[in-house]
Amino acid sequence: MNEWATMLSDASNMFVFLAVELSVLFLIISAGVALARQKFSNAKIQQVLGQRQGKGYLIATALGSLTPFCSCSTIPMLRGLLSAKAGFGPTLTFLFVSPLLNPIIVGLMWVSFGWQITLTYIVIAAGVSLLASLLLDKLGFERYVIKAKTSGTACNKAAAVAMPTQETLVTKSACCTAAPVIEEIPAAKSSCCNVTKPVSSCSTASTHNDQGKAQAANTPLNYRQASLDAWTQFKEVLPFLALGVLLGSVIYGFVPAEWIAKHAGSDNPFAVPLSAVIGIPLYIRAEAVIPLAASLLGKGMGVGAVMALIIGSAGASLTEVILLKSMFKTPMIVAFLTVILGMAIMMGYLVTFFF
Known part of the structure; x- marks a missing residue:
């Protein structure tokens, strides 16, 4: 009875901790993204992470490596990139890389496992993320993005949300297509861009592009x-967040670390894939799972299984999957989990064979 009471207490404490931490992180990061969106237009974001394909992927990798986000706190930035219609491939690169790499994670891993395993971890995390993003983009997985719900004039609302501090003249560039196609728009159909007379669909936007950039740079931030x-x-993601935190807390409280070490020991040939699968529902930040993994290693867990557990638990979680369900359709969710599991298993076996 006392044991069950202890596990229930641990689960309850974790629920409160995760609920508060994730809620605060989500609000802070979402507000930060909104402030950034006031300064950087959709066109600028698309240019950095979309049109400049090669550089876009590298910038997304660097951005993900420098941001101290966990798998769930990556979601607000992901939503911002999707709403800005940034390049789909670079956006996925950020999604994969962000929870797995940052200076804190690299430092902890270096101290706990040495520079060779740390370097292997960096190469696998960044390399698989890049290759998977390129492949999913080429296969057209962007079609599985769930379109944001809008009411009224969709284009006006999207432009207003994306750039709330800019004038109508500037928001016109978000309504028009990127291709330099010139066509006359009748006055009756000009409500998307708030035009009251026939104008070229994108020529006016490009004419005022520099003016829009200058105005965005000089406009004070609207906190x-x-x-x-x-x-x-x-409020939109709260139901998903609450359900995910509840599931993660129950698993945290009622699945002891000793059980994991027993079933994922170095003598178990299936320890690596098992650890990768177990890691996903264990919602643990990489900064927290590395010290835990070091203790599991001391209890007899194989080093390959430990690496698979780190990537599986840090790269994805039930909470994140539930949140992603509000943005992606099922095929994209399956692809995301496949990439994380594949990355974890690859890392685990490489470390087992070479170290």
């Missing part, structure tokens, strides 16, 4: 609007 945007997004 109240950013807070409102963050709160709106938080």
Whole structure:
């Protein structure tokens, strides 16, 4: 009875901790993204992470490696990139890399496992993320992105949310296509871009592009609007967040570390894939799972299984999958989990064979 009471207490404490931590992180990051969106237009984001294909992937990798996000706190940035219609491939690269690499994780791993395993981890995490993103982009998985719900004039609302502090003249560039196709728009159909007379669909936007950039740079940040945007997004994902935190807390409280070490020891040929699968529902940040993994290694868990557990638990979680379900259709969710599991298993076997 006392043991069950202890496990229930651990699960309850983890639920409160995760609920508070993730809620605060989500609101802060969402507000930060909203502030950044006030300064950087959709066109600029698309240019950096979309049109400049090679550089876009590298920038996304660097951005993900420098941001101290866990698998769930990556979601607000991901939503911002998707709403800005940034390049799909670079956006996925950020999604894969962000929870797995940052200076804190690299430092902890270096101290715990040495530079060789750490370097292998960096190469696998960044390399697989890049290759998987390129492949999913080429296969057209962008079609599995769930379109944001809008009401009224969809284009006006999207432009207003994306750039709330810019004038109508600037938001026109978000309504028009990127291709330099010139066509006359009748006045009756000009509501998307708030035009009251026939104009070229994109020529006017390109004419005022420099003016829009200058105005965006000089416009003071609207913190109240950013807070409102963050709160709106938080309310939308709250049911998903609560369910994911509940599941993760139950697993944390009622699945002891000793059980994991027993079933994923170095003598078990299936220890690596088993650890990768177990890691996903164990919602643990990489910064936290590395010390845990070091203790599991001391209890007899194989080093390959430990590496698979780190990538599986840090790269994905039930909470993140539930949140992603609000943005992606099932095939993309399956592809995401396949990449994380494949990365974890590859890392585990490489470390087992070479170290």
